[in-house]
Amino acid sequence: MDKVKALLIDVSYEDDENNSVLKIFVKDKNEGCWVYDNSFHPYFYAIFYDEKEIEKIRGMKFGEEKFSVLEIKETKMTAQGKKAHKVVFRKVSHLVQARKDFHDIGIKRFEYDVPFSKRYLFDNALEPGNFVEMEIEEVKTPKGKLYETKKGALRREIKSINKIDGDFFENAVVGAFDLETWSGKKFEVGAEPILMASVVSDNEKKVYSYETKKVKGMEMLADEKELVDTVTKKINEFDFIVTYNGDNFDFPYMKKRADKLKTKFLINGEEIRVKRHGLDNAVELEGKQHIDAYQIMKLLQRTGSVNTVKLDLESVSEKVFGVYKEKVFPSEINDAWKSGDAKKLTRLVDYNLKDSEVTYKIAKDFLPLFIEISKLTSQTLADTTRATTSQMVEDLLMKEAHLRCVIAPNKPHEGDVKTRTENPIKGAFVKEPMAGLHEQIAVLDFASLYPSIIISHNISPETLNCSHAECKKNVSSDGTYFCTKEKGLFPEIIERMLKQRLKLKAEYKKKKKEKGTDDKILFAKQWALKIILNSVYGYLGYARARWYSRECASAVTAWARGYIQETIKHAEKEGFKVLYGDTDSTFLLMNKKTKKEVEEFAEKVNKTLPDTMELEIDGFYKRGLFVTKREGGAAKKRYALIDEKGNLKIVGFEYVRRDWCNAAKETQKKVIELVLSQGNPEEAVKFVRKTIEELKSGAMPKKELAIMTLLQREPKDYDSIGPHVAAAEKAIARGKQLGVGSMLSFIITKGNEKASISDKAELEEFVEEGNYDANYYIENQVLPAVIRIMQELGYSREDLLQGGKQTGLSAWG
DNA sequence: ATACCGTAGGACGACT
DNA sequence: AGTCGTCCTACGGTAT
Numbered sequence: 001m002d003k004v005k006a007l008l009i010d011v012s013y014e015d016d017e018n019n020s021v022l023k024i025f026v027k028d029k030n031e032g033c034w035v036y037d038n039s040f041h042p043y044f045y046a047i048f049y050d051e052k053e054i055e056k057i058r059g060m061k062f063g064e065e066k067f068s069v070l071e072i073k074e075t076k077m078t079a080q081g082k083k084a085h086k087v088v089f090r091k092v093s094h095l096v097q098a099r100k101d102f103h104d105i106g107i108k109r110f111e112y113d114v115p116f117s118k119r120y121l122f123d124n125a126l127e128p129g130n131f132v133e134m135e136i137e138e139v140k141t142p143k144g145k146l147y148e149t150k151k152g153a154l155r156r157e158i159k160s161i162n163k164i165d166g167d168f169f170e171n172a173v174v175g176a177f178d179l180e181t182w183s184g185k186k187f188e189v190g191a192e193p194i195l196m197a198s199v200v201s202d203n204e205k206k207v208y209s210y211e212t213k214k215v216k217g218m219e220m221l222a223d224e225k226e227l228v229d230t231v232t233k234k235i236n237e238f239d240f241i242v243t244y245n246g247d248n249f250d251f252p253y254m255k256k257r258a259d260k261l262k263t264k265f266l267i268n269g270e271e272i273r274v275k276r277h278g279l280d281n282a283v284e285l286e287g288k289q290h291i292d293a294y295q296i297m298k299l300l301q302r303t304g305s306v307n308t309v310k311l312d313l314e315s316v317s318e319k320v321f322g323v324y325k326e327k328v329f330p331s332e333i334n335d336a337w338k339s340g341d342a343k344k345l346t347r348l349v350d351y352n353l354k355d356s357e358v359t360y361k362i363a364k365d366f367l368p369l370f371i372e373i374s375k376l377t378s379q380t381l382a383d384t385t386r387a388t389t390s391q392m393v394e395d396l397l398m399k400e401a402h403l404r405c406v407i408a409p410n411k412p413h414e415g416d417v418k419t420r421t422e423n424p425i426k427g428a429f430v431k432e433p434m435a436g437l438h439e440q441i442a443v444l445d446f447a448s449l450y451p452s453i454i455i456s457h458n459i460s461p462e463t464l465n466c467s468h469a470e471c472k473k474n475v476s477s478d479g480t481y482f483c484t485k486e487k488g489l490f491p492e493i494i495e496r497m498l499k500q501r502l503k504l505k506a507e508y509k510k511k512k513k514e515k516g517t518d519d520k521i522l523f524a525k526q527w528a529l530k531i532i533l534n535s536v537y538g539y540l541g542y543a544r545a546r547w548y549s550r551e552c553a554s555a556v557t558a559w560a561r562g563y564i565q566e567t568i569k570h571a572e573k574e575g576f577k578v579l580y581g582d583t584d585s586t587f588l589l590m591n592k593k594t595k596k597e598v599e600e601f602a603e604k605v606n607k608t609l610p611d612t613m614e615l616e617i618d619g620f621y622k623r624g625l626f627v628t629k630r631e632g633g634a635a636k637k638r639y640a641l642i643d644e645k646g647n648l649k650i651v652g653f654e655y656v657r658r659d660w661c662n663a664a665k666e667t668q669k670k671v672i673e674l675v676l677s678q679g680n681p682e683e684a685v686k687f688v689r690k691t692i693e694e695l696k697s698g699a700m701p702k703k704e705l706a707i708m709t710l711l712q713r714e715p716k717d718y719d720s721i722g723p724h725v726a727a728a729e730k731a732i733a734r735g736k737q738l739g740v741g742s743m744l745s746f747i748i749t750k751g752n753e754k755a756s757i758s759d760k761a762e763l764e765e766f767v768e769e770g771n772y773d774a775n776y777y778i779e780n781q782v783l784p785a786v787i788r789i790m791q792e793l794g795y796s797r798e799d800l801l802q803g804g805k806q807t808g809l810s811a812w813g
Numbered sequence: 814a815t816a817c818c819g820t821a822g823g824a825c826g827a828c829t
Numbered sequence: 830a831g832t833c834g835t836c837c838t839a840c841g842g843t844a845t
Contacts, residue, residue, distance in 0.1 A: 424814080425815075426815080427815035428814095428815070428845065430844090449845090538814050539814095541815090557814095557815085583815095583845045585845080629819090630819075636816080636818080637816075637818070637843070637845085638818070652843060652844065656843070657819095657842060657843070658842075659841060659842065709840095712841075719838085720821080720823075720839045721822080722822070722839080723820095757820095757821065758822080780821095784819085
């Protein structure tokens with residue numbers, strides 16, 4: 001028997017005649033292989049009345065195959081406080097049939113929908129991305145079915161398995177590929193040939209093509225078939241195959257072309273699997289991890305880690321890596337390849353290569369983060385990169401619950417999901433600000449407010465309204481109370497993660513300070529914890545969550561509202577004026593008070609708070625601006641601050657919104673800057689006038705006028721046809737492919753006086769330079785963006801306009 | 814996840 | 830019949 005240590009990469013199973021056999025793909029230094037675990041079988045949990053019922057089930061035959069359960073075992077696991085039995089099956093398909101039958105007989109079942117391979121990872125607390133230590137035996141399979149290994153026709157079987165902690169990312173080979181294809185009239189996956197492909201990995205960078213002219217950096221192949229075969233061979237050398245939108249494009253495309261060209265597109269000897277994943281696809285590979293970097297970017301955008309308007313590789317390259325990347329459009333690709341023009345082809349080769357390079361770089365930079373999430377949740381990297389944050393929390397909870405012998409609650413029925421969704425939970429408190437310009441502002445906020453409340457008040461579904469009389473003191477303003485004697489699942493996990501994160505952050509900082517090194521792994525570890533910690537509260541209120549708890553989620557926000565309101569009261573008692581507050585932050589007007597006094601105030605508050613909660617000082621600002629709403633009262637969630645160094649912080653205003661044109665946004669920013677840093681409204685007025693003049697002259701470039709809006713549904717599904725929908729409809733009529741999720745960039749063009757804004761909206765690409773409605777951009781973009789700011793300083797609309805007496809506005813443009 | 818802001822469209826009645 | 834202002838709804842996007 002061999003002892004083996006190797007990197008855990010994938011987990012799957014295969015069916016033989018009698019059994020579903022679990023297998024994992026591991027890799028030691030050079031070689032990867034499948035190893036099988038015969039001891040692990042599919043199962044779910046059930047609660048039985050008595051032994052008689054169990055005997056009855058043991059004797060029962062299920063399904064068309066007339067199979068019986070493999071065994072029913074007692075466990076230490078509990079569900080709803082009751083001891084559960086494990087009901088074990090030979091095959092996954094048996095489990096699927098039997099879980100229906102169990103339900104029909106009225107037996108309570110649990111965790112019956114946990115996929116077999118996921119089950120294996122949870123039960124053994126294995127962590128993909130970490131090493132595993134195994135005892136392995138090489139055997140000939142009884143049926144004579146042989147499994148090729150390096151040593152011969154033997155199958156490797158696991159006798160024991162454990163994870164080993166460490167950072168082993170270096171042991172995996174990462175490589176990216178990208179295809180350029182011929183664009184036909186109508187797009188259909190695989191309909192047209194692949195013209196070019198690039199492959200970028202740790203070891204090499206290649207661009208392949210055929211038939212066209214050979215240019216520098218291009219490797220010439222005989223034909224498309226050889227291209228497909230070459231790429232197939234190359235990417236089979238990788239452990240992590242990275243694409244950009246390979247779930248929906250590159251992989252399905254390769255498969256289709258391989259079929260057409262009568263060749264094979266196999267990864268590890270197996271066909272790729274295209275699985276439905278919500279609304280789009282996920283491509284799964286055997287024994288390798290397909291990392292779709294586009295999914296990574298989507299997740300980073302959701303968690304607010306990156307903020308780009310579009311998620312195409314050009315925007316990502318520029319916004320995330322600070323490197324300009326040229327876009328080559330489909331028609332140019334066709335042209336370059338067909339013409340064989342050396343200049344055009346060189347540009348295409350470069351484009352194709354950069355696509356793979358950026359894709360590869362996304363993986364290199366962000367995979368450490370996902371590997372850490374993978375370890376925390378015991379999921380494969382491929383699944384982690386496609387998971388929502390709620391799924392991550394749920395996976396973490398299932399893993400941790402299992403270690404505590406707790407069975408997960410079942411997923412809610414659709415009916416419950418509906419009632420949950422229809423009854424939203426009261427959220428945070430936002431204090432109405434004082435409009436106007438303010439000096440010397442201190443901003444305080446609670447560190448990790450929701451997680452710290454969950455820990456402090458021991459908020460968890462099992463600790464809710466416990467039977468102890470003394471716990472009734474730990475009561476929320478909702479009237480719900482939580483046990484103070486036994487720590488709940490949620491607080492326990494969160495507390496551990498919060499402490500761990502602080503430790504990691506300190507370690508990271510120390511290393512940076514002392515050695516000057518930027519330890520990416522340490523950073524990724526704390527980042528992974530941050531993402532999950534920030535998602536726990538959302539999970540409690542997520543309608544599809546197994547551990548959904550309206551009471552818990554509601555208690556968290558109730559306490560949060562209480563704490564911020566108490567802080568505001570406290571500050572006022574100490575002689576501060578409270579300018580504003582939102583959820584966990586409080587803005588104080590210092591008014592002659594010193595920074596030290598603010599610090600002392602924070603200290604005082606902290607003495608009144610539970611140990612795990614902390615009010616921190618976010619910063620001091622020289623000036624701040626809040627504005628009046630159109631309908632009166634001061635606007636919440638919109639303000640601008642400037643610190644002592646002159647750094648501007650603009651929140652909520654048009655400047656930070658994508659659905660306003662650049663001309664308006666930049667003018668607004670300039671106005672804010674002039675007002676806040678120099679207290680110079682006259683200069684601001686001049687600047688506004690300058691922009692207006694430029695608009696009137698007709699010389700404003702169209703890229704300054706484009707308005708970005710996401711098409712959130714199919715055009716026909718809109719009740720109200722706004723400008724972006726109108727622009728989309730016109731573009732579709734011209735043959736442009738648009739649908740849900742398309743980012744639209746449109747311009748309000750010149751038109752007759754009666755036309756509505758929608759009538760004049762056209763996608764940017766169909767608009768000539770200079771064709772814009774100056775009146776619209778002045779009246780509906782620039783002026784609204786600056787007017788409410790200037791109003792706070794006593795300026796009117798007329799003051800902003802040259803001369804102040806404008807007659808026929810429609811004369812413009 | 815909830816809280817919040819602001820635009821454009823569209824219905825409606827008053828007025829010309 | 831056309832125009833104008835008011836009120837409401839639909840919609841997108843942001844803060845935390």
